[in-house]
Amino acid sequence: MTRKNGFQHxxxxxxxxxxxxxxxxxxxxxxxxxxxxxxxxxxxxxLFEAGWVDLVMKSLQEYGLSFVYFDQITSNPKDYEIExxxxxxVASGADVIVGLGGGSVMDAAKGIAILSANGGRIxxxxxxxxxxxxxxxLVLCPTTCGTGSDVSQFAVINDTEQLxxxxxxxxxxxxxxxxxxxxxxxxLPERHVCSTAIDALAxxxxxxxxxxxxxxxxxxxxxxxxxxxxxxxxxxxxxxxxDLEALSRASLHAGMAFSNALxxxxxxxxxxxxxxxxxxxxxxxxxxxxxxxKFDYPVVTEKIAGLLNALGCELKGNEEFAEEMxxxxxxxxxxxxxxxxxxxxxxVREEDLNNLAKLALQDVCVLTSPRQxxxxxxxxxxKRSF
Amino acid sequence: MTRKNGFQHxxxxxxxxxxxxxxxxxxxxxxxxxxxxxxxxxxxxxLFEAGWVDLVMKSLQEYGLSFVYFDQITSNPKDYEIExxxxxxVASGADVIVGLGGGSVMDAAKGIAILSANGGRIxxxxxxxxxxxxxxxLVLCPTTCGTGSDVSQFAVINDTEQLxxxxxxxxxxxxxxxxxxxxxxxxLPERHVCSTAIDALAxxxxxxxxxxxxxxxxxxxxxxxxxxxxxxxxxxxxxxxxDLEALSRASLHAGMAFSNALxxxxxxxxxxxxxxxxxxxxxxxxxxxxxxxKFDYPVVTEKIAGLLNALGCELKGNEEFAEEMxxxxxxxxxxxxxxxxxxxxxxVREEDLNNLAKLALQDVCVLTSPRQxxxxxxxxxxKRSF
Numbered sequence: 117m118t119r120k121n122g123f124q125h126x127x128x129x130x131x132x133x134x135x136x137x138x139x140x141x142x143x144x145x146x147x148x149x150x151x152x153x154x155x156x157x158x159x160x161x162x163l164f165e166a167g168w169v170d171l172v173m174k175s176l177q178e179y180g181l182s183f184v185y186f187d188q189i190t191s192n193p194k195d196y197e198i199e200x201x202x203x204x205x206v207a208s209g210a211d212v213i214v215g216l217g218g219g220s221v222m223d224a225a226k227g228i229a230i231l232s233a234n235g236g237r238i239x240x241x242x243x244x245x246x247x248x249x250x251x252x253x254l255v256l257c258p259t260t261c262g263t264g265s266d267v268s269q270f271a272v273i274n275d276t277e278q279l280x281x282x283x284x285x286x287x288x289x290x291x292x293x294x295x296x297x298x299x300x301x302x303x304l305p306e307r308h309v310c311s312t313a314i315d316a317l318a319x320x321x322x323x324x325x326x327x328x329x330x331x332x333x334x335x336x337x338x339x340x341x342x343x344x345x346x347x348x349x350x351x352x353x354x355x356x357x358x359d360l361e362a363l364s365r366a367s368l369h370a371g372m373a374f375s376n377a378l379x380x381x382x383x384x385x386x387x388x389x390x391x392x393x394x395x396x397x398x399x400x401x402x403x404x405x406x407x408x409x410k411f412d413y414p415v416v417t418e419k420i421a422g423l424l425n426a427l428g429c430e431l432k433g434n435e436e437f438a439e440e441m442x443x444x445x446x447x448x449x450x451x452x453x454x455x456x457x458x459x460x461x462x463x464v465r466e467e468d469l470n471n472l473a474k475l476a477l478q479d480v481c482v483l484t485s486p487r488q489x490x491x492x493x494x495x496x497x498x499k500r501s502f
Numbered sequence: 503m504t505r506k507n508g509f510q511h512x513x514x515x516x517x518x519x520x521x522x523x524x525x526x527x528x529x530x531x532x533x534x535x536x537x538x539x540x541x542x543x544x545x546x547x548x549l550f551e552a553g554w555v556d557l558v559m560k561s562l563q564e565y566g567l568s569f570v571y572f573d574q575i576t577s578n579p580k581d582y583e584i585e586x587x588x589x590x591x592v593a594s595g596a597d598v599i600v601g602l603g604g605g606s607v608m609d610a611a612k613g614i615a616i617l618s619a620n621g622g623r624i625x626x627x628x629x630x631x632x633x634x635x636x637x638x639x640l641v642l643c644p645t646t647c648g649t650g651s652d653v654s655q656f657a658v659i660n661d662t663e664q665l666x667x668x669x670x671x672x673x674x675x676x677x678x679x680x681x682x683x684x685x686x687x688x689x690l691p692e693r694h695v696c697s698t699a700i701d702a703l704a705x706x707x708x709x710x711x712x713x714x715x716x717x718x719x720x721x722x723x724x725x726x727x728x729x730x731x732x733x734x735x736x737x738x739x740x741x742x743x744x745d746l747e748a749l750s751r752a753s754l755h756a757g758m759a760f761s762n763a764l765x766x767x768x769x770x771x772x773x774x775x776x777x778x779x780x781x782x783x784x785x786x787x788x789x790x791x792x793x794x795x796k797f798d799y800p801v802v803t804e805k806i807a808g809l810l811n812a813l814g815c816e817l818k819g820n821e822e823f824a825e826e827m828x829x830x831x832x833x834x835x836x837x838x839x840x841x842x843x844x845x846x847x848x849x850v851r852e853e854d855l856n857n858l859a860k861l862a863l864q865d866v867c868v869l870t871s872p873r874q875x876x877x878x879x880x881x882x883x884x885k886r887s888f
Contacts, residue, residue, distance in 0.1 A: 136511030
């Protein structure tokens with residue numbers, strides 16, 4: 117059942133990364149450097165109300181750039197929202213796209229960029245390497261601590277006909293610049309701090325276990341785990357900028373890991389579940405992660421000591437308890453932010469499980485699972501997480 | 503004397519990285535992807551004799567690319583060699599540059615690329631951010647295990663009028679693709695395996711101590727140290743591909759760290775010394791490193807436990823011996839490859855030390871030293887390393 121690691125050759129690719137408090141004031145400079153004359157700015161209502169959109173608009177103006185603002189994006193971004201954004205983009209005459217937001221806004225910005233250069237419907241680009249023409253210059257500014265979309269080669273879009281999220285994977289859709297200003301976390305509601313940080317946790321664990329993992333991705337996955345173990349509980353409790361900044365860094369490291377090592381069955385399951393029930397992505401990952409770790413455990417035993425060490429535990433000769441320790445330390449993290457337990461609490465219906473397993477098996481994330489997986493396995497994981 | 507860390511904002515930028523045994527056969531595909539019709543291939547006689555140049559030429563042909571071959575480069579590459587390479591490049595009508603070799607070949611390829619796009623003499627670009635026009639697409643394939651030039655934003659060139667190496671630093675000169683085939687180390691003479699691996703050791707230590715270090719560079723610096731501690735001695739003794747590959751990875755991690763965190767006074771001193779005596783760069787670093795660590799120690803005490811841990815030592819309450827332990831474990835690594843001891847053995851003359859200290863103080867690497875440094879300090883380090 118172990119999968120032979122066929123990835124003795126590996127690649128590692130990340131965009132230019134800029135990180136620091138107050139850096140949203142530099143978005144204009146970044147867009148300018150990419151050749152912008154007019155910027156298409158994608159964000160959302162919450163960030164507008166918190167004042168971050170205004171900060172970015174001022175920065176664009178300061179650098180002599182005009183802009184068009186687009187915020188018609190909802191969470192788990194829908195195909196028709198992307199397509200409407202694309203029409204706005206074309207009408208605007210903009211030449212650089214800036215996305216300011218969480219995973220939904222950033223994936224929408226990527227989707228708009230794909231259509232701008234390649235035409236058609238967004239679902240035409242489902243899967244791996246379907247994008248043949250380079251997209252417009254793209255600056256992504258994450259305002260949550262989990263998605264990793266700002267460094268990744270992925271976009272996840274909701275197909276509203278099939279009621280399923282699908283993944284677009286292409287080196288062409290990594291942005292030119294990833295700019296993180298951790299101060300944006302100060303206005304992020306606590307439940308989103310928690311759900312996105314747990315998404316980063318799932319990214320780090322699945323990337324670390326992936327058959328495509330390498331030395332270059334492992335150091336980033338483990339650093340993400342270390343930062344979460346050291347800072348997550350305190351960040352949730354005290355909401356201080358120092359701790360929140362550490363979560364931003366964890367998200368960045370986890371993003372660099374999973375964009376290059378890819379993910380596993382946790383995310384393969386989270387995509388159809390998120391699509392069918394419009395469920396919060398981080399919450400779905402939180403519910404599934406313990407069972408995913410148990411399922412993968414037999415084929416990743418050699419890596420467990422590294423995972424436990426990063427999470428602040430030492431095996432000290434207790435190898436026979438490694439699985440329990442790994443699950444326990446992860447569950448403790450989930451509890452520190454009151455993550456939901458049980459797919460049922462997210463609205464998942466038992467009668468949908470068979471179909472969800474079928475859809476998950478087609479997800480691109482299955483390909484890098486460390487353990488061979490079939491529909492029965494996926495069904496079992498959902499039932500045990502129900 | 504401690505320097506306040508002024509780098510709360512940080513950037514991280516690395517080229518696309520491709521790594522794996524046998525991958526030199528993919529150079530043609532990489533050049534093609536960058537739009538090549540004709541390639542300017544820079545390498546050296548040793549690699550030609552070992553058959554690696556032939557492998558790359560065949561790969562270029564396989565992808566329908568013609569090429570011009572240029573190998574008039576010596577170690578510590580000279581300004582006039584770069585300028586002659588530039589004239590050959592112009593005459594060739596090539597549109598992509600491929601560098602296959604150690605630091606000298608790769609830095610020469612960067613120098614040729616700079617002149618191709620910007621004109622003038624190579625010394626015009628000395629210092630930081632003097633390059634204003636983008637260089638031709640560049641693929642760099644390291645064949646040693648230390649330089650890091652394949653991922654870095656630096657080129658170090660020998661000014662033959664001033665008899666001093668100077669550094670060119672610019673985001674524009676990082677290559678498009680860094681392609682490492684660790685099999686090339688199988689034909690690298692043992693003394694070069696040692697001197698370049700020790701260069702990687704110095705990169706990792708100086709980048710880890712740098713005031714510009716961040717979470718993103720530290721994970722790479724520490725991973726380089728871990729890989730060197732675990733594999734260097736055995737690689738030197740047994741010369742097996744598994745161990746040599748680990749040294750290649752160490753070099754890559756150290757390169758990612760120092761290209762973004764920059765370096766310190768070890769490299770600031772190594773540049774004028776290398777320039778004046780045409781001395782081997784790794785050997786100069788080997789000689790200086792213990793005294794550099796002692797000099798920096800008082801201002802980096804907080805980071806020493808991390809360094810020791812990566813090098814396989816635990817402090818276990820012996821904090822008062824941390825400095826001795828750090829120096830000892832580094833000296834043990836130096837001895838495992840019979841690195842030279844003493845600047846005198848490299849041909850350095852006592853009467854030149856004052857002038858070398860003056861030149862080193864102007865080197866760009868001084869700027870990120872964790873400890874304020876003056877001419878007297880630099881003189882003291884050289885005297886204690888004499």
